[in-house]
Amino acid sequence: xxxxxxxxxxxxxxxxxxxxxxxxxxxxxxxxxxxxxxxxxxxxxxxxxxxxxxxxxxxxxxxxxxxxxxxxxxxxxxxxxxxxxxxxxxxxxxxxxxxxxxxxxxxxxxxxxxxxxxxxxxxxxxxxxxxxxxxxxxxxxxxxxxxxxxxxxxxxxxxxxxxxxxxxxxxxxxxxxxxxxxxxxxxxxxxxxxxxxxxxxxxxxxxxxxxxxxxxxxxxxxxxxxxxxxxxxxxxxxxxxxxxxxxxxxxxxxxxxxxxxxxxxxxxxxxxxxxxxxxxxxxxxxxxxxxxxxxxxxxxxxxxxxxxxxxxxxxxxxxxxxxxxxxxxx
Amino acid sequence: xxxxxxxxxxxxxxxxxxxxxxxxxxxxxxxxxxxxxxxxxxxxxxxxxxxxxxxxxxxxxxxxxxxxxxxxxxxxxxxxxxxxxxxxxxxxxxxxxxxxxxxxxxxxxxxxxxxxxxxxxxxxxxxxxxxxxxxxxxxxxxxxxxxxxxxxxxxxxxxxxxxxxxxxxxxxxxxxxxxxxxxxxxxxxxxxxxxxxxxxxxxxxxxxxxxxxxxxxxxxxxxxxxxxxxxxxxxxxxxxxxxxxxxxxxxxxxxxxxxxxxxxxxxxxxxxxxxxxxxxxxxxxxxxxxxxxxxxxxxxxxxxxxxxxxxxxxxxxxxxxxxxxxxxxx
DNA sequence: CATCGTCATCGAAGCGCTTCGACGGCGGAG
DNA sequence: CTCCGCCGTCGAAGCGCTTCGATGACGATG
Numbered sequence: 001x002x003x004x005x006x007x008x009x010x011x012x013x014x015x016x017x018x019x020x021x022x023x024x025x026x027x028x029x030x031x032x033x034x035x036x037x038x039x040x041x042x043x044x045x046x047x048x049x050x051x052x053x054x055x056x057x058x059x060x061x062x063x064x065x066x067x068x069x070x071x072x073x074x075x076x077x078x079x080x081x082x083x084x085x086x087x088x089x090x091x092x093x094x095x096x097x098x099x100x101x102x103x104x105x106x107x108x109x110x111x112x113x114x115x116x117x118x119x120x121x122x123x124x125x126x127x128x129x130x131x132x133x134x135x136x137x138x139x140x141x142x143x144x145x146x147x148x149x150x151x152x153x154x155x156x157x158x159x160x161x162x163x164x165x166x167x168x169x170x171x172x173x174x175x176x177x178x179x180x181x182x183x184x185x186x187x188x189x190x191x192x193x194x195x196x197x198x199x200x201x202x203x204x205x206x207x208x209x210x211x212x213x214x215x216x217x218x219x220x221x222x223x224x225x226x227x228x229x230x231x232x233x234x235x236x237x238x239x240x241x242x243x244x245x246x247x248x249x250x251x252x253x254x255x256x257x258x259x260x261x262x263x264x265x266x267x268x269x270x271x272x273x274x275x276x277x278x279x280x281x282x283x284x285x286x287x288x289x290x291x292x293x294x295x296x297x298x299x300x301x302x303x304x305x306x307x308x309x310x311x312x313x314x315x316x317x318x319x320x321x322x323x324x325x326x327x328x329x330x
Numbered sequence: 331x332x333x334x335x336x337x338x339x340x341x342x343x344x345x346x347x348x349x350x351x352x353x354x355x356x357x358x359x360x361x362x363x364x365x366x367x368x369x370x371x372x373x374x375x376x377x378x379x380x381x382x383x384x385x386x387x388x389x390x391x392x393x394x395x396x397x398x399x400x401x402x403x404x405x406x407x408x409x410x411x412x413x414x415x416x417x418x419x420x421x422x423x424x425x426x427x428x429x430x431x432x433x434x435x436x437x438x439x440x441x442x443x444x445x446x447x448x449x450x451x452x453x454x455x456x457x458x459x460x461x462x463x464x465x466x467x468x469x470x471x472x473x474x475x476x477x478x479x480x481x482x483x484x485x486x487x488x489x490x491x492x493x494x495x496x497x498x499x500x501x502x503x504x505x506x507x508x509x510x511x512x513x514x515x516x517x518x519x520x521x522x523x524x525x526x527x528x529x530x531x532x533x534x535x536x537x538x539x540x541x542x543x544x545x546x547x548x549x550x551x552x553x554x555x556x557x558x559x560x561x562x563x564x565x566x567x568x569x570x571x572x573x574x575x576x577x578x579x580x581x582x583x584x585x586x587x588x589x590x591x592x593x594x595x596x597x598x599x600x601x602x603x604x605x606x607x608x609x610x611x612x613x614x615x616x617x618x619x620x621x622x623x624x625x626x627x628x629x630x631x632x633x634x635x636x637x638x639x640x641x642x643x644x645x646x647x648x649x650x651x652x653x654x655x656x657x658x659x660x
Numbered sequence: 661c662a663t664c665g666t667c668a669t670c671g672a673a674g675c676g677c678t679t680c681g682a683c684g685g686c687g688g689a690g
Numbered sequence: 691c692t693c694c695g696c697c698g699t700c701g702a703a704g705c706g707c708t709t710c711g712a713t714g715a716c717g718a719t720g
Contacts, residue, residue, distance in 0.1 A: 008448065009706055020670045025708055032709095035668060052448035056389030057706035060675045065386060067432070067451075074418050080411035087417070088404050091435050100451065102397070103433045105421050118338065118382035120676095121397075121430065225615050226585075252615070255556075255585050285555050285582070339676055350700045355678055362679095365698060387676035390705045 008049045016045035028053070065123050068099050068308060069116050071136070072128040073106030079251045082279065082297050086128060086150065089301030097309050099123075110139035117145040124308045126150065126301075130161075132200050146311045148304045152200050152320070160311065162304050162321040166201040169293045169325035170208025173247040173275045174217070176291060176327055180273045182245030184216035186236060188257065190250045191223040205249050205277060216240055224252040226259075233260035244272050251278040258286045280328070289330040296323060338379045346375035358383070395453050398429050398638060399446050401466070402458040403436035409581045412609065412627050416458060416480065419631030427639050429453075440469035447475040454638045456480065456631075460491075462530050476641045478634045482530050486650065490641065492634045495652035496531040499623045500538025502657050503577040503605045504547070506621060510603045512575030514546035516566060518587065520580045521553040535579050535607065546570055554582040556589075563590035574602050581608040588616045610658070619660040626653060 014021040019038060026032040027042040034042075045051070059065040070090050072083055091101045102122055104112055106129070113136060116122045123146065127136060130151030137153045149161045170187070177185045187209045194202045206219050218240065222232045236243055246261075248254050254276055258268065266272040269288045276283045276292040283292035300323060307317040344351040349368060356362040357372040364372075375381070389395040400420050402413055421431045432452055434442055436459070443466060446452045453476065457466060460481030467483045479491045500517070507515045517539045524532045536549050548570065552562045566573055576591075578584055584606055588598065596602040599618045606613045606622040613622035630653060637647040 010708095011706080021707080022671075022709075023669060026669085029708080032669090033667070038668075050444065050448065052445055054390065054706050055449040055451040056386040056395060056677095057675090058708080059386030060384065060390055060677085061706075061708040063675080063708095070433070074414070080414040084404070084410040084414045084417075087414075087433060088435060091433055095435075095438065100446075101433050103400075103417060103421055103431050105418060105425075108425065114380065115382055116430075118380065119385040121385040226617050259589060287556050340678095341676080351677080352679075352701075353699060356699085359678080362699090363697065368698075384676050386707095387705090388678080390707085391676075391678040393678095393705080 008051045010051070010053065012049055013042065013045045013051050016049060017041040059120060063120065064312075065121060066099055067102050067122045068094055068305065069102045069104050069122040069125045070128065071104040071106055071108075071112070071125060075106070075129070079278075082251075082295060083128070085279075085297035086301045089298030090126060090305050092298075093302040093305040097305070099305075099309070106136070110136055113139045113143060113145065117143045123312055124148075126304050126308060130200065132203070146308060148308045148311070150300055150304050156320065158319075160307055160317055160319055162300055162307065163201065163323070164295055164300065165322035165324055166204035167208035167211075168322075169277055170205040170210075170247075171212045172208075172293055172325050172327050173205075173277060174209045174212035176275050177245030177247065177273050178213065180245065182273055184240050184242040185213050185245035185247070186217060186240070186243055187219045187247045188232065188250060188253070189219055189221050192221045194221075202249070209247060216242065222250060222253060224250055224256070226256045229253050229256035230260045230263075233257060233264060237264070246272070246274050247277065248274060249277040251282050254278065254282050254290070255286055258290075275327070283328075283330065291327060291329045293325045293327050296326075299323060338381045340381070340383065342379055343372065343375045343381050346379060347371040389450060393450065394642075395451060396429050397432050397452045398424055398635065399432045399434050399452040399455045400458065401434040401436055401438075401442070401455060405436070405459070409608075412581075412625060413458070415609075415627035416631045419628030420456060420635050422628075423632040423635040427635070429635075429639070436466070440466055443469045443473060443475065447473045453642055454478075456634050456638060460530065462533070476638060478638045478641070480630055480634050482650070488649075490637055490647055490649055492630055492637065492651045493531065493653070494625055494630065495654055496534035497538035497541075498652075499607055499655035500535040500540075500577075501542045502538075502623055502655050503535075503607065504539045504542035506605050506657055507575030507577065507603055508543065510575065512603055514570050514572040515543050515575035515577070516548045516550060516570070516573055517577045518562065518580060518583070519549055519551050522551045524551075532579070539577060546572065552580060552583060554580055554586070556586045559583050559586035560590045560593075563587060563594060567594070575605075576603070577605050577607065579607040581612050584608065584612050584620070585616055588620075605657070613658075613660065621657060621659045623655045623657050629653060 010021045010024050014024045017024065019042060023034065023038065024042050027034050027039050055066065070087060072087065094101050125145055125147040127140065127147060127149045130137065130149045130153050132154045134153050140147050141158060149159055151163050152161050174185060187206060189206065190202055210217055220232055222228055248257055261268055261272065268274050274290050276290050278292060278295065280292065280294055283290045303321060310317050340351045340354050344354045347354065349372060353364065353368065354372050357364050357369050385396065400417060402417065424431050455475055455477040457477060457479045460479045460483050462484045464483050470477050471488060479489055481493050482491045504515060517536060519536065520532055540547055550562055552558055578587055591598055591602065598604050604620050606620050608622060608625065610622065610624055613620040633651060640647050
């Protein structure tokens with residue numbers, strides 16, 4: 001009793017329930033019909049002994065490990081809390097489907113994919129923060145490991161991708177500002193680095209935003225330290241005196257933007273409008289609170305896991321899933 | 331060639347190298363001496379075929395899965411970026427030791443521990459954000475699953491724990507402020523909830539801080555929204571007019587604190603001093619930049635993984651490891 | 661009453677790996 | 691020159707599970 005559950009095998013359960021090991025297996029998997037009476041005795045034995053199937057043995061015999069890999073990068077300019085939301089959303093949904101999640105880092109690169117695929121350590125893979133040209137994508141195709149991407153690479157042929165519709169998000173923000181009567185509007189984005197890496201979502205927000213705004217609209221990449229933000233916000237009116245609306249797609253910078261605007265004498269919500277693309281807390285933690293379009297990290301992760309599970313079960317799933325952005329007015 | 335590496339078994343490697351399967355195994359594990367010539371042929375075959383051992387088979391036969399679990403909470407008041415640093419630090423170090431990391435959430439609780447332990451899915455466990463009274467700790471003891479805690483529960487008997495020396499961190503902050511000539515000092519902490527949950531580190535910072543400061547010192551719990559921060563900062567001088575030094579142990583609030591102090595006419599770095607316990611970025615992203623004591627998440631995670639691996643190898647490790655805090659002046 | 665299905669269950673054969681004991685071949689000691 | 695011991699290698703026996711085919715038992719059918 002020192003370590004209950006340790007070393008309990010299916011044979012122990014079978015003996016206890018007075019059946020064959022294979023019968024226990026069938027009760028547990030439901031792959032053959034079993035009399036209710038036998039099933040009950042088996043389940044009781046399982047509970048009494050605290051039996052949990054040996055993961056390795058199971059995966060060896062059934063060619064299913066019950067583990068999903070999540071490969072997520074920790075690159076410069078990524079907003080860590082959002083990544084954590086993705087991770088937690090994925091784990092939660094995976095557990096609901098009796099799967100576990102292995103955390104991989106992006107810098108293992110394609111070799112890491114080959115490793116987990118060949119070792120049959122995981123059944124499928126969720127790839128995060130996909131870049132427009134991503135070396136992992138090619139490896140993925142080659143390996144034939146079931147996978148779902150969060151984000152869209154340039155060539156999504158044959159892949160399953162899920163993401164927020166960032167183009168629509170850019171549009172929603174532009175529309176919001178225009179409806180508020182803003183004359184000219186601008187998008188204050190993430191630092192240059194994010195655009196240079198050609199991270200898909202940043203580009204798409206820009207396109208969506210510009211597509212809905214007048215000829216005076218501009219996009220300003222901006223690092224998130226207070227000095228840079230202050231400087232950028234100061235430059236805005238100089239570049240365009242008619243600017244009265246700003247969309248901010250740079251989570252950590254939002255607070256600084258608000259202070260810079262206050263310093264510049266803008267009264268946000270009155271003669272100047274700001275809308276945020278980012279987590280609710282960011283938009284709620286400034287004064288005044290701002291309208292925002294949320295990146296629904298948990299929802300995206302959940303969809304990704306569900307799609308992946310369907311693929312593992314041989315069902316088919318839409319190649320591209322775009323989640324509609326919601327603008328929360330505040 | 332459509333899916334190279336798929337289905338390559340140790341027998342394939344053995345055939346290719348002209349040896350027995352067991353020999354391949356010994357080459358790979360180094361558990362018996364092998365002639366250099368044979369070893370070379372085997373390694374070549376491994377490389378040519380892209381062989382990776384089947385994880386399930388390996389764990390079944392060797393009773394080692396090569397996977398470590400990391401159970402980390404996503405509770406209110408936790409600073410997500412720091413958690414992500416822990417996770418990434420652990421994954422990085424684990425990979426260095428040829429291990430993978432399974433991500434578990436705290437809300438699976440003790441049952442989750444029983445599951446992974448009994449299924450032999452993981453070899454060991456790292457438990458994060460340990461509370462003073464944590465139900466998982468008891469389960470851990472009972473299961474006998476090798477583990478390392480990041481944080482200290484009330485009863486650490488028989489456990490291996492690693493953490494920043496938060497008591498010392500509190501002391502360092504108090505000392506810093508006193509040395510700067512501050513008359514009275516205060517600690518602005520996290521929201522009440524964190525203290526109520528009796529999260530170990532918050533309490534220890536407080537004790538360390540109070541232990542080194544004069545009788546006028548005070549601790550102010552504080553939520554991290556701008557309104558609450560503004561209010562709390564306004565109350566400080568009312569409660570103690572001689573207050574000229576503040577330690578902030580609440581990452582997201584730092585920016586707001588600085589603005590509130592500016593509004594109150596304090597000139598930080600001159601007639602008023604502030605020190606931060608938190609990530610470097612937080613202290614660097616305000617103006618003026620602040621001195622800070624870092625929570626070395628990656629280092630802690632790295633130590634935890636290393637200790638865990640030593641335990642798995644039957645070596646012994648110190649029961650308690652406290653990392654000395656470093657104050658970075660800026 | 662003999663025959664045929666169906667249902668519930670069993671036994672055995674692997675899944676791919678590690679590990680143990682065994683066994684040739686070789687060099688050094690006697 | 692023989693014997694012993696060691697080194698390098700092999701074959702076989704599992705690890706705990708799933709799954710396939712086989713087998714009784716039993717009710718329905720002709």
